Amino acid sequence: MIMIDPPAVERWERRWSHLASDESLDELHSFALGVGVPARGFDRDHYDVPSEWYEAMLAAGAEAVSSRELVTRLRRAGLRRPKAAPSEE
Structure with missing residues (x-):
């Protein structure tokens, strides 16, 4: 299933949502x-x-x-891919 969260992340003078799939990355990319x-x-x-794309995604x-x-x-x-931890040098 494709899912989207509310536009809550502020960056680059805009608010952003996250569009994801709980089935596969192939499903996500296709959508x-x-x-x-x-x-x-x-x-x-x-x-x-x-x-501004939130309603269109719904x-x-x-x-x-x-x-x-x-x-x-x-x-x-099993699709969550967190950011890599910063390397200690």
């Missing part, structure tokens, strides 16, 4: 391509989507979930 989300928006296990079939639910479902599916 993103189909709705015109640029490949540059992909970040390890999700796409960053600007707030209309295209994404399920609205909380940020916590999105991460929980990614972990449960």
Whole structure:
């Protein structure tokens, strides 16, 4: 299932949502391509989507979930890919 959390992350003078799949990255990439989300928006296990696209993602079939639910479902599916810890040098 494709899911999206509310636009809550502020960056680059915009608010952003996270678009993810709890099925597979193939499902996620296919959905993103189909709705015109640029490949540059992909970040390890999700796409960053600007707030003005939120309603369009819902209309295209994404399920609205909380940020916590999105991460929980990614972990449960084994798809969560956290940022690497900074190396100690």
